[in-house]
Amino acid sequence: MSSLQKKTDVILIGAGVMSATLGSLLKELAPEWEIKVFEKLASPGEESSNEWNNAGTGHAALCELNYTSEKPDGTIDISKAVQINEQFQLSRQFWAHLIQTGVLHNPQQFIKPIPHMSLVLGESNVSFLKKRFKALTQNPLFQGMEYADEPAKLKEWIPLIMNGRTSSEPIAATKIDSGTDVNFGALTRMMFDYLKDQGVEVHYKHSIKDIKRTPDGSWNVKVHNLDNGRVENHVARFVFIGAGGGSLPLLQKTGIPESRQIGGFPVSGVFMVCKNPDVVEQHHAKVYGKAKVGAPPMSVPHLDTRYIDNKKALLFGPFAGFSPKFLKTGSNMDLIGSVKPNNLMTMLAAGMKEMALTRYLVQQVMLTSEQRMEELREFIPTAKSEDWELVVAGQRVQVIKDTPTGKGTLQFGTEVVSAADGSVAALLGASPGASTAVHVMLEVLRRCFPQELPKWEPKIKEIIPSYGLSLSEHPDLFRQIFSSTSEVLGLNSEDHVTNGVETSPDVVTRSI
Template sequence: MSSKETKTDVILIGAGIMSATLGTLLKELVPQWEITVFEKLANAGEESSNEWNNAGTGHAALCELNYTVEKPDGSVDVSKAITVNEQFQVSMQFWSYLVKNGLIHNPHDFIMPLPHISFVQGEQNVEFLKKRFEALSNNLLFEGMEFSDDPEMLKEWIPLMMQDRAGNDPIAATKIDSGTDVNFGALTRMLFNHLESKNININYNHSVDDIKRTSDGLWELKVRNLKSNTTERHIAKFVFIGSGGGSLHLLQKSGIPEGKHIGGFPVSGLFMVCNNPDVVEEHHAKVYGKAKVGAPPMSVPHLDTRYINNKKSLLFGPYAGFSPKFLKTGSMFDLITSMKPDNIITMIVAGLKNIPLTKYLIEQVMLSKEKRMDELREFIPSAKNEDWDIVVAGQRVQVIKDTIEGGIGTLQFGTEVITAADGSIAALLGASPGASTAVHVMLEVIEKCFPQHMEEWYPKIKEMIPSFGVSLMDNPWLLDEIHTSTAQTLGLVDQELDTAEVVEQIVTEEKELVYS
């Protein structure tokens, strides 16, 4: 064991989109601070942020039906959709700032314009979608949304999905053209490349094995170099635990009271990916359906056009499943070792409450390819087995905690930040909408952990995120200005080229650069 000890201002654990975002924000606010990053894997964005592990499309609540709940009186509650959309606008503003100031380049390497569509079948679901459309379409955040239950119109919107579809069951869809496809793996790598150019110390193949408070109030990390198998000690004033499913174990090791009575419920997933380019070309949208009765919110089926390495792809899923691992590269003992004396009652009660969910997830794991194809054919009736392959998605760990509303052992579907009372350490837990709202979530971390600096930092934050501190809903002129400027900066509007032509142009330009 090495006796090496290093002191730094900030340590970020995990090289995913959250650490990349927080590191970039802090470097803009206080360039002189020393920031060190530790990542267990060999590269940035390899776990939950990776483009093959992450649903990928910007969660702006434009089409995700699980963000709009039908209330007992039949009305549709759209408050969560509005909140998620506003949070996504914050991300768009920050990405726009980065591009404008040359901190990252080529926005089409990580974001592309893509229509977002909600699709439902059955009379009851059609009625729900109509009510949802009426509740959202007059809202400025959802301006431009269209509704149709006309099969001829739907053939224009989603030709692949309408091909060979039997005309018995009522169907309907909403469409909004201002949606996006976001490659969070690519964005994460771009942000870390930028941070590396700013002399941030990024350590890959380094595992944080322990974390504890020192007598003078700092944090000491025991870090293992996986290549040399040596151990180092690193001291920091502030620590952010942003290691996806691995965050819970490190939060527990920190010993802060705020981390007590919290557990994690792991959910695995699979996607089907189309290997037939002709089929891929027939679909151009992100299409969300409704989750089946008993299915968790994170398994809402969706058929997504994706742009990965500037190549158009088509994915369907996710098929939820259960694995005791907390990370795709984690251990089969992750769930067991996360059970501690302070959270064991919470975990046991959650297990008893969620037996039907666990049964559903295990059944999903056991599905044959043919059964998975049956689910896909509800979206694409003409889908052929040979055109689709299975891809294993990333692990998600849903937060379990005791709440006033849900009682002991309540499963939380969302993203949560746990911070120490003095703001010296913060941990990110949970899943969707996650990456899409990373900038909003990391600004919350900054506000909670550095309140003494907020007055000084406020002008710079406003420069990066013009809507910071105000509601876009209450400031329509600002919303309009932000929509226009971010879309132009990120290359999402005012182009005569369609998305496919944009990709072709990017590839051509890259070839010209190589050969010039």
């Protein structure tokens, strides 16, 4: 074993969509900077960004009910939904820019139009959905959304869900055709192809052993080459940790004060995938339901049309599971190893406060195949067991930290943790994740490169025309940008969905 030391400007840890996005932005803003990427696995986009390890939803709050809450006075708070939608518009603009400049080709390989729908059962939920619809459609970001509670209209929208439904329970749905299905795995691989063409050094099968600050304020990253066993020391002015669930342990290695009092709790996901092409062809939408009372936001059930490997698929879930691993390819010691003296009380406080989550996870792990089918039949009354199989999705590490509301608060979302001097940053958390990658990376630039940002802003505005503006407050600009990005990304026509895609009779399946 030998030790080598090499200097560079930027080190990106993890070859997922976040590092791909940050690397692509930096190549536009500071093309002279030297960038190195280190990834433990053999290729990019194989963990959280992989198409089988996430829902593939372009999260714009069009269908996700957990982004709109009902206030005590009965009105609907849409502020979170507006925020998420605005963030997704940034991603659309950036992807369109990459297409227009020839960085990416064939947008149909990573994004397709698909209706986004919300579906609820029961009188109180129908009332909530109607109020939500009225509140959202007053905002320009959600224009085009439709509401229906008549069985005939719903059967037109979602025949697979309505066929065989005998209950007289009230049912309603909203539908908006501007939703998207995004293959973040394919997008990640395409962006890394570009980065390599731009001279970025991408090192696969390299794991990070340690991250320590040097006397001059740079960072020494100790890297283990898994192929030859060699240990190398790479020094960089800036380090970004975008390692999915593996980000927390690496952040802890930096020892920065901002890494303290932060813990993580891993939750694994399981989806059911349909292997009957006749069933797959009967559904064309992403349909999100409402989490059951007492269940966490991550448990929202949804029935999704997906396009994976250019074939149409149908997935239902997620069902939660538990593994102490922080990554699908991680170690069973990950959770225990993440507990440090500085976050022990935070973790214990979370354990006391989140008993409901613990019970939920235990119940989910104990579900039988037939019990999962019963939940599926709430969406598809005619579902047959032989048409469906389980697929284990990715690991998500929910952030636990001390907040003004108390110690050990479980966070549902995505957040950046950075050093005070901006020399290191890490991305933690889960959904909406990849959908808001551009927004999150712009936040990294704002926090970590305040000196360079003023000279970068003209270029950023060229790449992302709405940068610094709220599109919901500038409806004319929104319509202009939405129209142009739809055209560039090929989202204006249903022809895009079938262009080069084997939709019938082939169906994608994945072995467990």
